[in-house]
Amino acid sequence: RTYDVLVIGSANADLTVRVDRRPGPGETVLGTDLVENAGGKGANQAAAAARLGARTALLAKVGDDAFGEMVLDGQREAGTELRHVLVERGARTGTAMIVVGPDGDNAIVVSPGANSRLLPGDVTDARAAVAASAVVSLQLEIPPETVRAAVAVAGETGTRVVLNPSPVPEVLDPALLEAADPLVVNEHEARGLSGLDAGTAADWARALRARGARSVVVTLGAQGALALDDAAGDPVAVPGVAVTAVDTTGAGDAFTGALATRLAAGADLADAARFAVRVGAVSVTRAGAQPSYPTAEELD
Ligand code: ATP
Numbered sequence: 001r002t003y004d005v006l007v008i009g010s011a012n013a014d015l016t017v018r019v020d021r022r023p024g025p026g027e028t029v030l031g032t033d034l035v036e037n038a039g040g041k042g043a044n045q046a047a048a049a050a051r052l053g054a055r056t057a058l059l060a061k062v063g064d065d066a067f068g069e070m071v072l073d074g075q076r077e078a079g080t081e082l083r084h085v086l087v088e089r090g091a092r093t094g095t096a097m098i099v100v101g102p103d104g105d106n107a108i109v110v111s112p113g114a115n116s117r118l119l120p121g122d123v124t125d126a127r128a129a130v131a132a133s134a135v136v137s138l139q140l141e142i143p144p145e146t147v148r149a150a151v152a153v154a155g156e157t158g159t160r161v162v163l164n165p166s167p168v169p170e171v172l173d174p175a176l177l178e179a180a181d182p183l184v185v186n187e188h189e190a191r192g193l194s195g196l197d198a199g200t201a202a203d204w205a206r207a208l209r210a211r212g213a214r215s216v217v218v219t220l221g222a223q224g225a226l227a228l229d230d231a232a233g234d235p236v237a238v239p240g241v242a243v244t245a246v247d248t249t250g251a252g253d254a255f256t257g258a259l260a261t262r263l264a265a266g267a268d269l270a271d272a273a274r275f276a277v278r279v280g281a282v283s284v285t286r287a288g289a290q291p292s293y294p295t296a297e298e299l300d
Contacts, residue, residue: 003081004054004264005257006133006159008123008150009042010115010141011060011085012094013067014289022101031099036067037288038074040094040115041139041166044250047078047290048257048279049137052299054264057081057133059126060142061118067093068114074290084126088114094141110141118142120149131157134264137256139164144173151179162260164252168192174212181214182227182269184256190218201226202235217273219255219280221248227273236270241281250289255280257293 017031038047042060050056058080062068064087071093075082092113099107123130123146130136130153138147138161152175154161163180165172168189177183185193190204194211205216205228216228224240258279262272278299286292 001134002055002132003057003129003134005046005049005056005135005137005260006059006084006129007042007046007049007056007137007257007260008059008126008142008146009045009137009139010040010094010112011038011043011058011062011071012040012096012110012115013037013070014039014096014098016098016100018100020102022099022107036070037290038071039096039250039289040071041141041164041253043071043074044253044289045137045139045164045257045260046080047074048254048283048293049261050075050078050080051293051295052258052261052279053296054261055081057084057129059084059086059118059122059129061086061088061091061114061122063087063091063093063114064089065093067095078290078293084129086118086122088117091117112141115142118146120145122146123149123153127153127157130154130159133159135160135162135260137162137164137260139166140169141167148173148175151176155179160263162256162263164256165189165193166252177208178212178214180216181230182217182259183208183213183215184217184219184259186219186252187221202228205235215269217259217269217276219252221251224277225255225273227269229269236273238270238273238277241278243281243285245284247287247292248284250292251280251284253289254283254293
């Protein structure tokens with residue numbers, strides 16, 4: 001296969017400003033200087049995988065604006081193959097406007113821009129790339145019909161699907177759930193999609209498997225992760241790595257990119273989760289999303 005990991009998903013410019021107090025309706029407050037970073041779950045996961053040395057490609061759509069250049073620069077720096085990034089004339093690159101309050105709490109407005117123009121036809125056009133990839137990694141920041149098309153093509157080409165259903169819908173399309181091997185969810189997503197308010201991560205993972213997911217990984221922040229494989233039966237708890245967390249932005253994407261990298265290399269689910277927990281832990285010790293992702297050497 002040409003690629004270890006093909007990420008099909010979103011690419012954004014993250015624009016962040018900090019405020020002492022959140023503005024009410026009709027109110028203006030002063031914030032700090034604006035910080036611009038490349039972001040979006042798709043672009044983040046691709047950067048994480050490429051940084052770790054996986055042969056990685058990104059299928060995404062950006063506009064022909066300065067933010068699109070920023071996204072491309074981020075991927076170039078990580079070492080991602082860029083030939084499948086589509087640049088749409090006259091479109092705006094997706095933008096996340098992030099206001100960080102005094103307690104570190106985020107309020108975010110996303111303008112999807114070119115992400116909403118990544119269409120099923122773009123995926124079918126890239127069929128050869130899907131066929132040439134060991135793993136395709138998907139999230140839900142692009143149109144749902146495009147994600148469905150990706151799952152359908154991956155099914156035809158026998159490419160393994162890693163699905164991170166974020167932002168989490170009320171109900172996940174059964175076709176997506178049944179393709180997920182694994183479904184990668186954080187606690188909030190696991191609880192919501194399993195329909196279980198109470199219970200443990202193992203309960204949520206079992207419920208999600210019962211609903212059709214081929215395998216499940218639940219990320220647990222500082223507590224690490226839990227992996228439930230199809231064959232093994234029993235969930236494997238992977239303890240967290242104790243670090244001083246500086247900025248958890250994009251930790252979930254670091255985890256998923258790392259997991260996909262290891263699965264593409266033939267690791268079993270629990271081994272891949274152990275590796276991803278270490279990568280996630282490194283990413284929270286440094287500022288930003290993509291700039292915080294480690295290389296394989298740094299991990300050692
Ligand atoms: P985010 O939304 O911040 O990107 P998430 O909610 O999707 O993250 P988490 O479960 O919070 O996902 O974190 C993903 C992984 O990152 C964890 O499995 C763990 O490996 C690592 N991680 C996150 N927070 C910490 C922490 N405080 N200490 C150590 N590792 C962490």
